Amino acid sequence: MSTTAKQNGLVKWIDSRLPIFTLLDHSVGSGYPTPRNLNYFWNFGSLAGVTLIVMILSGIFLAMNYTAHVDHAFNSVERIMRDVNGGWLIRYIHVNGASMFFIVVYIHIFRGLYYGSYKAPRELLWILGVVLLLLMMATAFMGYVLPWGQMSFWGATVITNLFSAFPIVGEAIVTLLWGGFSVDNPTLNRFFALHYLMPFVIVGVVILHIAALHQFGSNNPLGIDAKSDKDKIPFHPYYTVKDLFGIGVFAIIFAFFVFFAPNFFGEPDNYIPANPMQTPPHIVPEWYFLPFYAILRSIPDKLGGVLAMFAAIGVLAVLPWLDTSKIRSTKFRPVYFWFFWLLVLDCFVLGWAGGKPAEGIYVIVGRIATAYYFLHFLVVLPLLGKLETPKPLPSSIAAAVLGSGAAPAGARMEKP
Amino acid sequence: MLKKLVLAAGLTLGLVSGGLISGGLVSSARAAGDAAPLPNQTWGFHGVFGTYDRAAAQRGFQVYKEVCAACHSLSLVSYRNLRDLGFSEEEVKAIAAAYKVTDGPNDVGEMFERPARPSDRIVKPYPNEKASRAANNGAYPPDLSLMNKARVGGPDYTYALLVGYEKPPADVQLLDGQYYNKYFPGMKIAMPQPLNEGQVTFADGTPATIANMSRDVTVFMNWAAEPELEKRHRLGVQVILFLIVATGFFYAAKRRVWADIH
Ligand code: HEM
Numbered sequence: 001m002s003t004t005a006k007q008n009g010l011v012k013w014i015d016s017r018l019p020i021f022t023l024l025d026h027s028v029g030s031g032y033p034t035p036r037n038l039n040y041f042w043n044f045g046s047l048a049g050v051t052l053i054v055m056i057l058s059g060i061f062l063a064m065n066y067t068a069h070v071d072h073a074f075n076s077v078e079r080i081m082r083d084v085n086g087g088w089l090i091r092y093i094h095v096n097g098a099s100m101f102f103i104v105v106y107i108h109i110f111r112g113l114y115y116g117s118y119k120a121p122r123e124l125l126w127i128l129g130v131v132l133l134l135l136m137m138a139t140a141f142m143g144y145v146l147p148w149g150q151m152s153f154w155g156a157t158v159i160t161n162l163f164s165a166f167p168i169v170g171e172a173i174v175t176l177l178w179g180g181f182s183v184d185n186p187t188l189n190r191f192f193a194l195h196y197l198m199p200f201v202i203v204g205v206v207i208l209h210i211a212a213l214h215q216f217g218s219n220n221p222l223g224i225d226a227k228s229d230k231d232k233i234p235f236h237p238y239y240t241v242k243d244l245f246g247i248g249v250f251a252i253i254f255a256f257f258v259f260f261a262p263n264f265f266g267e268p269d270n271y272i273p274a275n276p277m278q279t280p281p282h283i284v285p286e287w288y289f290l291p292f293y294a295i296l297r298s299i300p301d302k303l304g305g306v307l308a309m310f311a312a313i314g315v316l317a318v319l320p321w322l323d324t325s326k327i328r329s330t331k332f333r334p335v336y337f338w339f340f341w342l343l344v345l346d347c348f349v350l351g352w353a354g355g356k357p358a359e360g361i362y363v364i365v366g367r368i369a370t371a372y373y374f375l376h377f378l379v380v381l382p383l384l385g386k387l388e389t390p391k392p393l394p395s396s397i398a399a400a401v402l403g404s405g406a407a408p409a410g411a412r413m414e415k416p
Numbered sequence: 417m418l419k420k421l422v423l424a425a426g427l428t429l430g431l432v433s434g435g436l437i438s439g440g441l442v443s444s445a446r447a448a449g450d451a452a453p454l455p456n457q458t459w460g461f462h463g464v465f466g467t468y469d470r471a472a473a474q475r476g477f478q479v480y481k482e483v484c485a486a487c488h489s490l491s492l493v494s495y496r497n498l499r500d501l502g503f504s505e506e507e508v509k510a511i512a513a514a515y516k517v518t519d520g521p522n523d524v525g526e527m528f529e530r531p532a533r534p535s536d537r538i539v540k541p542y543p544n545e546k547a548s549r550a551a552n553n554g555a556y557p558p559d560l561s562l563m564n565k566a567r568v569g570g571p572d573y574t575y576a577l578l579v580g581y582e583k584p585p586a587d588v589q590l591l592d593g594q595y596y597n598k599y600f601p602g603m604k605i606a607m608p609q610p611l612n613e614g615q616v617t618f619a620d621g622t623p624a625t626i627a628n629m630s631r632d633v634t635v636f637m638n639w640a641a642e643p644e645l646e647k648r649h650r651l652g653v654q655v656i657l658f659l660i661v662a663t664g665f666f667y668a669a670k671r672r673v674w675a676d677i678h
Contacts, residue, residue, distance in 0.1 A: 036677060078492050078562075081644065088644040089651070237673050245670045248663030255659060259652025260464060263565060271566035271641075272558075281601070 027210065032235040035220035037401050041115075042218060042239075043246030044108040049206065050247055051101045056199050058094040066146065068192040070185045073148035074273045092262040098140050099265040100254050102288035105133065109316075114340055116328030117219040123320040125212035130317045132205050137289070139198040142191040144286055149270030154283045156191075157183045162296070165303040182276070222393075222400055223328025230398035282357055290354030291347050297358045298370040308370065315377045322377055324385030332391040339380055346372050452598040454569045454576050457631075461638055464653060467646050468639050470502040475618050476636025477501060479629050481511075482616050484560065487552060487607075489540040492561035493640050496534035500643060501636075508534045515539040553593035555606030564634070564641040571634050573599065578630035581609040 015021040025031040065084050067076035080087035109129070112118055118126035145156045160177045164170040179186025217226065226232050233239075257264055265287060269280050285293050295312050299305040315322070330337050346369050353366035394400035460469050477498065480490065495512040499505065512532040517539060520527035532539055542548035549556050567573045576599040584596035594604045611629050622628055639645070 075492075082492065082497075088648065092648075233677065238677070241666070241670045241673045245663065245666040248659060248666045252656060252659045252663060255652065255655050259648055259655065262648070268566050268568050268570075271562040 027214065028235055028240060030234040030236045032214065032217075033226070033229075033232040034218055034235045034239055035226045035231060035397055036233045036238075037220050037222060037397050038218060038239065038242075039221050040242075040246065041107070041111040041221075043243055044104050044111060046243040047104045047246060047250050048101065048108055050250070051097060051104055052199070052202060052206065055094065055097050055101060056203075058090050058097060059196070059199065061090045062094055063196060066192075068146070068189050070148060070188055070274070073146060073188060077147045089258070092258045096254065096257045096262060096265065098143065098286075099288065100250075100257075101136065102140070104250070105136065106288075109133070110344065113343070114330050115219055115221060116223050116323070116325075116330070118320045119323065119326075119328050120320065121216050122212070122219065125209060125215075126320060127317050128205055128209040128212055130313065132202060132209060133316075134313060135198055135202050135205060139195060139202065140286065140288070142195040142198070144270075145188065145191045146195065147270060148188065148274045150272045150274055150278075150280050151267045151270040151283070153183060153274035153276065154280055155285055156187065158283055159285070160187075162302075162306050162309075165306045167303070219328060220397060221329060222331065222397055224393055224397065226397055228396065228398065230402075231396055284355055287351070287355070290352075291350035292354070294350040294354030294366040295370045295373065297354070298363070298367045308374075312373060315374065319377065319381075323381045324383075325381075325388065325390070326385070327390045327393070332393055333384075333388060334391060335388045336384055339376060339384065343373070343376050346376070451601050451603060452576075452580075454572045454599065457572050457575055459571055459635070459638070461635070461642075461645055464649060466649055468501070469635060471620060472632045472635045473501045473639050474503070474636075475620070475622060475629075476632035476634070476639075478618065479611070479616055479633040480560070480636055483610055483629075484633065485538075486541055487548070487557040488560045489542075490538045490560050490640060491540060492559075493538050493643075494534070495532065495536060495538060497643060501639065505534075512536060553606060555593070557607065560637055560640065562641050564638045566641075571638050574637055575630050575634045577605075578611055578633070579626055 011021055022031070062080065065076065065080045065087065067073055077091070080091050082088075084090075112126065112129070141155075141159060145152045160174055160183065163173040163177065166173065175181065177187065177190075178184065179190055217232075220226065267284065267286070284290070292309050292312055296305040296309040299308045325333065325336070327333055330340055349365060349369040350373065353362050353369060356362035358366075460466060460472075480488075495508050498508050498511065503511070512534050515532040515536075516529045517532045517536055518527050519530050522528055542551065545556055564570045564574055569576070577597060580597045580599040582596055582598060584590055588596060588603070590596060590604060593606055595606070595608055596603060597605045611626050613626060614624050616624050616629065618624060622632075642648075
């Protein structure tokens with residue numbers, strides 16, 4: 001892009017005064033060198049970015065027709081579904097987009113865990129990712145309250161009540177969240193205001209996340225640094241076109257849910273208007289919170305549960321220092337390979353247990369899975385880095401991809 | 417590259433479907449609450465090309481109007497919406513005009529009654545929840561507008577509930593105003609069996625069996641809950657076909673661009 005674009009006089013004039021074209025070129029253009037061997041798991045970052053944009057756009061149109069008042073919220077959403085032109089489409093995009101966002105980001109995170117993308121020198125990039133996850137969770141939680149159905153109300157009641165577990169400040173925090181003494185109209189109003197604000201905070205952190213990414217460039221499936229030009233190709237056109245293809249596949253899956261199973265991820269109870277006098281038989285959060293919900297309920301003590309839940313995310317933030325292995329990619333870590341998949345399985349088990357009533361065998365399974373989750377990060381990872389014998393690393397990306405000594409075919413990273 | 421693509425797609429699908437399955441298990445667990453499993457029905461509005469059977473939905477409206485409307489409101493639906501089911505403008509006007517609504521205040525500040533218009537919401541049987549509880553032994557007949565979306569099983573549940581009344585087994589004790597229905601969570605429901613053989617007379621000669629009336633009113637209720645369904649399915653087919661073609665082009669472009677790398 002850069003070479004042709006910069007020949008244009010107007011572009012040149014602007015770029016010399018405000019280098020936005022250079023910025024673009026260095027971010028997603030031919031001026032950004034990228035490892036030549038990225039696989040399709042490297043598509044999920046751009047998919048998360050696209051989903052974020054879709055969420056913001058659909059959200060703005062919803063907000064134009066939504067009423068943040070306990071007496072009108074539920075019916076205003078139904079008005080959007082029935083009387084606003086294309087309203088059902090916008091709402092179903094936004095609702096399913098939230099689930100798509102979490103699917104994409106969870107895969108994005110496990111990609112990082114598998115290929116060791118959190119290791120030096122990408123620790124801050126990873127931590128910004130964890131911050132994004134927290135922000136997304138807060139945003140999704142507050143968004144779910146807005147339609148003011150039964151699960152909105154009771155989910156909000158249960159989750160906000162958790163903060164009362166903290167000694168001394170707990171009650172004050174809860175009162176502040178509620179804007180009163182129970183989940184009520186002030187709660188709905190402040191949640192709406194924050195739900196509108198947070199996505200833009202996310203945009204800001206995403207910009208930092210990308211800035212950190214570009215400092216050292218992407219990691220890659222081999223986990224070794226891209227050194228020579230032979231190891232790299234320009235982002236554009238190679239990864240722009242590959243990302244575009246990924247977006248196409250993603251859009252098909254997304255559209256399938258929007259048009260043919262729009263309530264698949266949803267909870268039927270949320271089509272019942274909120275009723276503070278009637279507790280639903282099972283209060284369950286949205287599916288993407290279930291693993292954390294399971295951890296919360298596994299600890300018999302309320303404060304302990306809350307701390308464990310936050311620790312489950314906090315432990316990710318310090319992961320770069322818990323994992324003592326210098327080898328990034330699991331490809332060269334024969335033992336960690338199995339522990340990685342065990343962790344994936346463990347997260348599914350947690351999700352499953354989180355959706356079940358807190359009784360009998362479900363609690364036991366939840367506890368074992370919770371214990372294993374922390375064991376993985378706090379015990380297995382520190383020890384494994386010391387005990388495991390990794391497989392030999394290839395000398396370079398080009399050598400591994402093209403066969404050692406082979407002359408590099410085709411494009412390589414040229415200095416722009 | 418293709419091998420990697422297949423691997424990536426496989427892993428992704430694995431992760432996603434694993435999530436879906438655990439999601440599915442979650443919802444079925446929620447349905448539990450001590451009730452018989454719902455028999456699966458086939459519905460014409462399910463599936464990618466699903467539409468509402470107009471004749472069935474019109475009969476279903478008749479069942480609602482003549483039976484259910486005595487107790488249940490349908491507050492999110494306006495008379496004008498019935499045009500979707502194939503009623504003509506005149507028919508809709510006539511249906512609405514049979515009901516009275518309170519309007520006002522007029523120029524002298526008084527509320528007055530007038531016949532309902534197509535733009536009015538379907539008139540409620542009771543002015544408020546308290547009144548409906550008072551008339552129904554303390555139980556509240558819920559609004560039916562979203563019923564088919566608000567229960568696990570959706571239309572299968574509604575249908576099963578309507579045909580599911582039975583003599584209680586010997587060990588089940590029912591209080592006054594309770595009825596035995598094995599599909600209702602807890603199996604004791606406060607709604608008396610609403611439909612009996614021959615309760616309505618269908619103009620098109622369809623026999624008014626309990627099963628027929630239940631099916632038809634379920635179709636009608638599904639339309640009330642998802643009036644956008646036909647539009648959604650139609651647009652969905654177009655959008656997905658378009659996306660498949662576009663993605664095919666993107667894939668071809670990707671192969672082309674990457675050809676010199678391998
Ligand atoms: C709002 C959500 C997010 C957006 C929009 C986003 C966006 C991106 C983009 C565009 C990339 C570059 C493409 C790629 O490597 O896939 C990237 C890389 C990365 N992201 Fe995210 N991300 C998000 C959330 C997260 C989270 C929650 C984490 C981890 C906790 C994370 C960790 C990483 C890491 C480690 C990389 C570098 C990967 C590598 O080079 O191997 N991101 N992100």
